[in-house]
Amino acid sequence: MRVMAQMAMVMNLDKCIGCHTCSVTCKQAWTNRQGTEYVWFNNVETRPGLGYPRGYEDQDEWRGGWIRTDNGRLKLRAGGRLNKLLTIFSNPKMPSIQDYYEPWTYDYETLLNAPAQETFPVARPQSLISGKQINIEWSANWDDDLGGSREHAAKDPMLKGIADKVKFEFEQTFMFYLPRICEHCLNPSCAASCPSGAIYKREEDGIVLVDQDKCRGWRMCVTGCPYKKVYFNHKTGKAEKCTFCYPRIEVGIPTVCAETCVGRLRYIGLMLYDADKVLEAASVEDEHDLYEAQRSVFLDPHDPAVQREAERAGIPGDWIEAAKKSPVWRLISEYKVALPLHPEYRTMPMVWYIPPLSPVVDVIKDTGFDAEDKDNLFAAIDALRIPVEYLANLFTAGDVRPVNDVLRKLAAMRSYMRDINLGRDPQASIPESVGMTEEEMYEMFRLLAIAKYSDRYVIPPAHGEQAHALEELATDCPVSGFDDEIFETSGPFGEGSGRGGVTPVAVxxxxxxxxxxxxxxxxxxxxxxxxxxxxxxxxxxxxxxxxxxxxxxxxxxxxxxxxxxxxxxxxxxxxxxxxxxxxxxxxxxxxx
Amino acid sequence: MSTFLWVIFPYICLAIFVVGHVWRYQYDKFGWTTRSSQLYESRLLRIGSPLFHFGMLGVVLGHFIGLVIPQSLTDRLGLSHEAYHVIALAGGIPAGIAAVVGLAILVYRRRTVGPVFSATTVNDKVMYAVLGLVIALGMWNTIAGSLLTIGGEYNYRDGVSPWFRQIFWFQPDATLMEDAPLGFQLHAFLAFLLFAMWPFTRLVHVFSAPLGYVTRPYIVYRSRDDRPGVATGTRAQKRGWERVG
Known part of the structure; x- marks a missing residue:
């Protein structure tokens, strides 16, 4: 057993209203620079829909992630090491800027400088890539809220096999929002794809980072990541990705996306896992077993044997304590309501999702039946195959059973708590029907519905004895940033070159x-x-x-x-x- | 003059080449990249870039054989002068053509694709001009000098090659280059100029050929504190503020 700690996130999709606050604050914090105009470390997609970049989940097309070979070994879908080196001069499967969108600004100057004239002056869009005027035809959320869905959402790769059953007629469809950040996988295929070895997984907290000094811009990681969450900065020529806001996490505060989430749907906490078992779990034969296999890699922080091993592995005591209180552990392993996004990519993602019950509830509500009644909900989960199959395509490689179980738990919680709220006697039979005790169900309700700040985020700060090295504590001399100000502009070799060009992450x-x-x-x-x-x-x-x-x-x-x-x-x-x-x-x- | 051109100038260029790379690596690791423009345009790059790069690999290999391996060695191995030339041309001309065609596609792409052109710096343009000239002269020397023998036959393995090797044991004989045809002189001169420019252009990416990828484990784990003397994150520790111990 080799115990390692992983900072992980769970998002409760029922609460996501698709407001994009997480995307905007993340962009303000991290990617409001030249070269990253099109980069969204965090984005929110409407599902069914194409996602960002367009159709990224179609791995037959984009070749991200791992595949299992016939002899049971894992292989990068885009090709192994030699293949990578032979195609290094031009990546055969890299999304172009058109697959994301061409970022633009507006020619505001005409508004100010236009002479008096009969027609009102217009600020025309200008490409930030070529500087020319462009006709805006696509953007990061072009199909938001199923806009143009008959044309776009029908191309959603996750509708494979159920496409003929899903209708995009108004009032007959379903939708929900899917916020996405980097998955900080246990078996990251971006890191495995990097020829320079610049992408690494931090031993302490499992955050996957790109060493900007070691990255040489080979772009293999962009292809390697099946979630397309590694982006190429076209000004600096380096790969960039979500950092899990590591400077914030190190001092014990949540990521920007989580902190600013209006719906309070994000949970951050530690997971202990057995690093020796990751590869084995990622290589199980049946894709449907990947969800269970990944859960079996996680270690119970309440188990004294695990605690002993964790201590031996150098995990500090307060981190083990934090792992015990981790909301992520509770949602994934105790209540088993969180599911991984696309386990079939075999990267062992560590940002999990509680699938939304709302498409089911909405349908019942529209029929006029009681949408909080357990039996109605259970029957609807069984009857409404389409949303459930769609969710299964996203979260369990198409296996409907785990999704069903989660939805039934959420439905049970809904009707169990309604009795309590209305002052009626709680029915113990409801939690029992989904294999939970009344206490568990109430605790789950507290975590999901009340969702207090201190329950949602259990983040042990990085260690004090190492504190001088942390980015955010700023214990170095106050004047040491002085020369940065002098060389604020870039060096002679283009954007970001030289010492002056790099702005410290902490402001x-x-x-x-x-x-x-x-x-x-x-x-x-x-x-x-x-x-x-x-x-x-x-x-x-x-x-x-x-x-x-x-x-x-x-x-x-x-x-x-x-x-x-x-x-x-x-x-x-x-x-x-x-x-x-x-x-x-x-x-x-x-x-x- | 010839001492300057064929003794002093090469040493200046090589010195800049070596010191420049060390300095750039120290000063500008963040700027050390291929500066790929594939995000903007992929179709032409998919043809041009591999053609050029694999062509160049062949060309570099050819130069190694031609310049570094002395004629006496191939003679001793029983390889006749004519046979050597046939082999050299058979390998060199396809590689050269691939490089030239690839470069032509890449330059055409750079000029005509808007986003790629606007991402091209003055530094790039000067470098492309010198690189293009060196390659053109090299092709001219091969085709006109060796294949069609315009202006008389010249065996570079008697002139340019010994001179090149002598540079590395600090005994260069300038007269060897003086006697070489103008095409070879220009090719050598511009090549050294290119070496001098090398550390200051995007050409540095040649030295990050990721050969270590073949042997390293797929997933890299790194500790937060694993760069001694350097603070975490993007900012390097400032001189004079190094940590104690």
Whole structure:
């Protein structure tokens, strides 16, 4: 047994309203740079639909992930090592920018500079790739909410085999949203495809990262990833991918996408797994067994033998404690309601999904029957083959049984909790019918429906004795960034070359953020020289600087704290509660 | 003048080549990439790029045989001068044609495909001009000099090759190159110029040929702290701020 820890995520699709807040905040945080205009580390797809890039799930076309050879070994679908080296001068299966979309801006200048004329001036779209005027024909969410679905969604690769049964007539179809980030797989095929060895899996938390100094731009990872979550930065010539916001995770706060999720549908926690068993589990013969096989790789953190082995493997004690409390462990292994996305790619993905019950509920509601009645729901799950088969194509390589089980659990929870909410006697027979106890069902309800911040995110910070090396703690000398400012522009070899071209991933001191977010008091957001960062606003209190100071600024001073927690930004206030005129406190003088 | 052209200049260029690469690797690992434009355009690249690169691999191999292996060795092996030339031309001309055709496709693509053209820097253009000239002159020398023998026959293995080898034991004889035809002189001169430009262009990607991929395990695991003396993340530690211990 070789115990390793993996930072994992579960998303509850029933709660996703497709608002794209996660995508936007992620983009603002990570990919709002030249060369990454088309890059969405996080994107939200409407299903049925094509996804992003278009039709990425069709592996006969894109050749991502692993396949099992006849002798039971795993092989990269796009070809092995020699094959890769022979095709290195031009990747035979790389999506072009047209498969994503051509990013554009608008010619706003005409609006400002146009002379007085009869017709209103128009800002025409301009390609950010070629600089020429373009006709916008596709974008990241062109088929959002089933828009144009009769033309587009019908091409969804996951409709294979059930296409003739799915109707895209209004009121006869179903849909849900699928937010996607990098899967941070246990058996990542992007890393295996990288000729330079630049993509690596971190030993401590399993986050898959691209070493930007080692990447040489061979682009094999783009093909290798079946989820198409490695992108090629066309300005720097390097591969980039979702980082699981590792600088935030290292100090114990959730990823940007999770933090800003309006529906609170994301769960982050640790999974312990047996690294020696990964390859074996990924190579099981029957695709339908992959879901169970992957679950068998996970180790129960409550098992003393596992704890001992984990300690021996150098996993710190507080990490083992966090693994015990991990919501991800509960959803995947205790309640068994979370399923992996496309296990058939054999990469052992670590971002799992609770399939949505809502397509089923919606249908019952439309027929006028009680959509919270257990028997109605159970019958509908059995009768409504199409949504269930479709979900199975996504989450269990087409095996309907596990999806059915999950949906029945969600349906049971729905009707069990309704009795409690209406003050009726809870029926123990409902949890029993799906193999759960009443306590378990109630705990699952608390985790899924109440979903408190501290329950959703159990993230042990990286270790203090290593803290000086963490990106976000910023313990190095405050003037060490000074020369960066001088060489802010790029070096002589193009975008991003030279030392100056690289912007450190951390712009703010996240330790402060974490304190603010975990404090029980109402604390105003710290301001950085007049900037207001709403991205980090937790909704409590009012960010300083959002509105101009009024004479009665004292009215908005933080409410008295509970207990002994001190407002973090105190130095930003003068004695009478007014902001200091220079308004710089909290920017540089914060805890370092 | 000939001492400068055929002794001093090559050494300057080689010095820049070596020191330049060391410096660039230290200073600019992040900029060390192929700068691929496949994302913009794939169809022409799929034909042009392998044609050019495999052609160039053949050309480089041919140069190695022609320049590094002395004539005395092939003579001793019983390979006649004529037989050697037939072999050299049989290997060299297809490789050369592949490289030229590939380069032509790639340059055409670079000029006509909008996004690719706008991603082309001045640095690239100068490099392509020199590279194209070197290749054109090399083809001219092979076809006109060896195949059609325009302007008399010249055995480069008596002139250019010994001079090239002498560079590496620091005894170059400039008169060997003085006697070479103009085509060979220009080819050699521009080739050294290209060597001098090499570390400062995208050509550095030649030295990241990922041969280690054949033997390394598929999945790379790395510890967060595994680069001693360097902070985690994208930012390198600043000089003078190294950690203690």
């Amino acid at each position: 703010e001191n996240l330790k402060m953020l974490q304190q603010r977010q975990t404090a029980d008091t109402l604390v105003a957001g710290g301001s950085k020289r007049g900037r207001v960062n709403l991205l980090n606003w937790d909704g409590r209190g009012m960010p300083k600087g959002l509105f101009p100071d009024r004479a009665s600024a004292g009215d908005q001073a933080p409410a008295p704290g509970r207990g002994d927690t001190e407002p973090v930004d105190d130095p930003a206030l003068l004695d009478d509660g007014q902001a200091r005129p220079d308004n710089t406190a909290g920017a540089d003088g914060g805890p370092r």
